[in-house]
Amino acid sequence: MTQQPHIVGVRHHSPACARLVAERIRTLRPAHVLIEGPADFNERLAELYLPHQLPVAIYSYLSGDETHRGSWSPFAEHSPEWQALQVAREVGAQVRFIDLPAWHDAFSRMENRYADVADAQHEERAEAYERALTEKLSVQGRDALWDHLFEDGCDAAELAQRLATYFDHLRGEDPGSLGNQAREQMMARWIAWAMAQPVEPGRAQVLVVCGGYHAPALARLWQGLPAELPATPEPSLEPCNEGGQDDRADAPLRFGSYLVPYTFKRLDAFAGYASGMPSPAYYQWVWEHGPEGAAHRALQHVMQRLRDKKLPASTADLMAVHLRAQGLARLRGHEKPLRSDWLDALAGALVKDALDAPLPWTYRGAIRPGTDPVLVQAMDVLAGDTVGRLAPGTPQPPLVAAVAAELAAHGIVLRGQLKIDLLADADRAKSRVLHRLSILRLPGVRRTQGPKLAMSGERTEVWSLAEPLEQQAALIEAGAWGASLHDAARARLEDDLRQAQGRIGPLADGLNQAAWAGLSALSDSLLGELQGAIANEPRFEALGPALSVLHTLLRHGQMLGMADAPVLRVVIESGFDRALWLLEPPAAVTPADMDAHLQGHLALRRIVADVLAHAADTSHDADAPKLLDVEPARALAVWQRKAADASAAPVSRGAALGATLSLAGRAAHAQPHDAGVNEAMQLLHSLPAPVLGDALTGLLALARETLSSEPAFVAGMDRTVQALDNADFVRAMPSLRAAFAWLPPQERGLLAEQVLKLHDAAHLSRRALTATHSGEAAPEALAQARMVEDAVLARLAAWGVTLDNNDKDFDGSPRP
Numbered sequence: 001m002t003q004q005p006h007i008v009g010v011r012h013h014s015p016a017c018a019r020l021v022a023e024r025i026r027t028l029r030p031a032h033v034l035i036e037g038p039a040d041f042n043e044r045l046a047e048l049y050l051p052h053q054l055p056v057a058i059y060s061y062l063s064g065d066e067t068h069r070g071s072w073s074p075f076a077e078h079s080p081e082w083q084a085l086q087v088a089r090e091v092g093a094q095v096r097f098i099d100l101p102a103w104h105d106a107f108s109r110m111e112n113r114y115a116d117v118a119d120a121q122h123e124e125r126a127e128a129y130e131r132a133l134t135e136k137l138s139v140q141g142r143d144a145l146w147d148h149l150f151e152d153g154c155d156a157a158e159l160a161q162r163l164a165t166y167f168d169h170l171r172g173e174d175p176g177s178l179g180n181q182a183r184e185q186m187m188a189r190w191i192a193w194a195m196a197q198p199v200e201p202g203r204a205q206v207l208v209v210c211g212g213y214h215a216p217a218l219a220r221l222w223q224g225l226p227a228e229l230p231a232t233p234e235p236s237l238e239p240c241n242e243g244g245q246d247d248r249a250d251a252p253l254r255f256g257s258y259l260v261p262y263t264f265k266r267l268d269a270f271a272g273y274a275s276g277m278p279s280p281a282y283y284q285w286v287w288e289h290g291p292e293g294a295a296h297r298a299l300q301h302v303m304q305r306l307r308d309k310k311l312p313a314s315t316a317d318l319m320a321v322h323l324r325a326q327g328l329a330r331l332r333g334h335e336k337p338l339r340s341d342w343l344d345a346l347a348g349a350l351v352k353d354a355l356d357a358p359l360p361w362t363y364r365g366a367i368r369p370g371t372d373p374v375l376v377q378a379m380d381v382l383a384g385d386t387v388g389r390l391a392p393g394t395p396q397p398p399l400v401a402a403v404a405a406e407l408a409a410h411g412i413v414l415r416g417q418l419k420i421d422l423l424a425d426a427d428r429a430k431s432r433v434l435h436r437l438s439i440l441r442l443p444g445v446r447r448t449q450g451p452k453l454a455m456s457g458e459r460t461e462v463w464s465l466a467e468p469l470e471q472q473a474a475l476i477e478a479g480a481w482g483a484s485l486h487d488a489a490r491a492r493l494e495d496d497l498r499q500a501q502g503r504i505g506p507l508a509d510g511l512n513q514a515a516w517a518g519l520s521a522l523s524d525s526l527l528g529e530l531q532g533a534i535a536n537e538p539r540f541e542a543l544g545p546a547l548s549v550l551h552t553l554l555r556h557g558q559m560l561g562m563a564d565a566p567v568l569r570v571v572i573e574s575g576f577d578r579a580l581w582l583l584e585p586p587a588a589v590t591p592a593d594m595d596a597h598l599q600g601h602l603a604l605r606r607i608v609a610d611v612l613a614h615a616a617d618t619s620h621d622a623d624a625p626k627l628l629d630v631e632p633a634r635a636l637a638v639w640q641r642k643a644a645d646a647s648a649a650p651v652s653r654g655a656a657l658g659a660t661l662s663l664a665g666r667a668a669h670a671q672p673h674d675a676g677v678n679e680a681m682q683l684l685h686s687l688p689a690p691v692l693g694d695a696l697t698g699l700l701a702l703a704r705e706t707l708s709s710e711p712a713f714v715a716g717m718d719r720t721v722q723a724l725d726n727a728d729f730v731r732a733m734p735s736l737r738a739a740f741a742w743l744p745p746q747e748r749g750l751l752a753e754q755v756l757k758l759h760d761a762a763h764l765s766r767r768a769l770t771a772t773h774s775g776e777a778a779p780e781a782l783a784q785a786r787m788v789e790d791a792v793l794a795r796l797a798a799w800g801v802t803l804d805n806n807d808k809d810f811d812g813s814p815r816p
Helices: 015-028 039-049 080-090 124-137 142-150 156-171 178-195 215-221 280-308 315-332 339-350 373-383 398-409 425-439 471-481 485-499 504-517 524-534 540-556 566-583 591-617 632-644 650-662 673-685 689-707 711-722 726-740 745-758 779-798
Strands: 006-010 032-038 056-063 068-075 094-099 206-211 254-261 416-421 445-449 460-465
Touching: 006 015, 006 156, 006 215, 015 080, 015 156, 015 206, 015 280, 032 039, 032 056, 032 080, 032 178, 039 056, 039 080, 039 094, 039 254, 056 471, 068 080, 068 471, 080 094, 080 206, 094 178, 124 142, 124 156, 142 156, 142 339, 156 215, 178 206, 178 215, 206 215, 254 471, 280 315, 280 339, 280 373, 315 339, 339 373, 398 425, 398 471, 398 485, 416 425, 425 445, 425 485, 425 504, 471 485, 485 504, 504 540, 504 566, 524 566, 540 566, 540 591, 566 591, 566 632, 591 632, 591 650, 591 689, 632 650, 650 673, 650 689, 673 689, 673 711, 689 711, 689 726, 711 726
Parallel strands: 006 206, 032 094, 032 206
Antiparallel strands: 056 068, 056 254, 416 460, 445 460
8 A cells, every 4th residue: 555645734823733733743753844835945944943033934036127026934933834844853854845936926926825815716615615614603704713623722633634624625626726736736746756765664754734725636646746856946937827917027037035034913814914824922822821821811911902002991891801701612612712702702891882894803804994993902912013033144135235334334323313415425325325225115214304306406304214123024025126225226116117007196206216316227128118108198287297307307417317317318208299199189177287287388398498408509519419309399389279279278278378488589480579478468368257367377387487577468467457347357366366476576576566657656666556555445355346236236227226426336436
């Protein structure tokens, strides 16, 4: 009879399964212990036996020019895989990880190797089986079901039988996804190899520790496979043909695995991380002290937390929780209260109001909004705040040493606050280092004060620096992006820009970050992607502010290393063409979008003005390169058509005309200056009073230097306003006020002087136009009052009531 391997299917991070694994290995003393884990780490298993403080994880990554993915294989003391590692060494067994490397395509949609789910596309049958069990046993949720069946302290033989039955029904004959099939084929080949090896008398041949979902399949698959030592696959970007896209990239791939410190918070399923078991702190107490000891510590810590948070937690409440838990355990057939019993007792004794959300231990994933604060705190306590630490000497990626060297070279200590003068060369270098760390999302590095835009002109930044416990893990994981701080930050930034998916706002923010961090050179493939992505931006108002930022960086970014950067050229040229295309059709401009719309016109005008000025400066040099590959004539033509389009928004018509006026004299075939002023007045006279100010806003926003000090324009505006009757003046006043707000105070003063001259009042101070005299109403109030009185008189006239000529107007003036 052929000897069979001992396959122990487990639920990851289950204390019951961990005890079973340890007991089986000590009893059977197998020659080989094969563990579901990354096979590419086998040559470095000694790193796992260093004196780490758990939890820790193996972080594996695959990173290329267009792809980045990472996966964790976490270990806690109560993890079956960790106990297998420790006890196998204790009995002298050979230990091997037998699963595919975590950077393999089979893990392309998995962040956690030890996830509890079977497979997103193939778990419907498993979920149906679990639902049927929960209904049959009257328990709520898969975690309560697991505790009820397996964490009740039964002996090893009964536990093994229960697990085998459960996982056989859970998997059935389902072949699993292509990704799971690839993993199981790899694990089965390792089993076949180990089963063919010679073994000492008195020892079992092979013991396998794997996720219970894989156990039934592995028991079938290993037979008949070749006995050769399986080769670890080389990394590639071939898709596993299961709805995925081909992410193949021409750039060299970076891949590898490192140990990282882990935390109970990340391990907890209720944080949304899909680990095998929830509440890792509780199950660590179960591992160390048994169910009764765990319950004692859980209640102690929960009640203390509630009291610290000023939530209800009296001694009477504690007694009520204890009594309820004992009663629930007896009702449910538990020898001792289990985790769900204690949590249900907490909810029943301490929550006094109706629940707005399901009990958080009855589902998987992040806690839902509306959950009672008592329950939120209880779940947080049971999750725990334990943070792992790596033993000294644990290998780390080159980035860790590179960052330490950069910080030391610039005299940066990650402690307290750091104030930076951006105009000092040494401080600017510090700022670049900190911005690169910020791009890598390094905890403990946070800018608390400073300009948003890299070319804002402000000179001070303030950074809050610290070394939180999670910083080491984050830095090791960031090593997947590159070996140096510059390369890692650049690769992470490129990935962020790809994630923008053509949205110009996040794209401009990312390139602004690149300016802060001194990362002007980005990959050629990304430049091509950005150029195509810009072509899909649907809103002119989104393009405007972004183009303004990017053009400023291109023209004035010498200090930041961004002047004439190719990435800025690509985005600006593409954005320029797209903006003109979006501007051409008539479209309404809402008040909320008005400022962004004008920013778009201003950005286009600045680009055209720069290109025209550069062309004039280099007209004698036929070989001089273009500043930007854009066509000013096209922009001028679009503006002229927009200004003449009666169906276009008034603010857009005014801005378009203002752009052409402000560029008069620079462009070929420019119209005479007087003709431009006359055209502006014709536009304003053609519009109804309520939108008169909108068109004026566009004109002044784009051409205030040309129009605000031009006597002909001031005189024309004065005549236009005087021609308004009371009703139209009231309707026009709000938008007119907004229009003149575009003028700086000094220019408003010059405009006031011109208005006074028009009315032969040059001897008065310009303040005379804005001063409020005692007893007089403001102009708009006066106009409003006249409008109301005119309406009253019209109504009286309709009734045949007339007033004598001697009657006075409301302000005391005689009414004709």
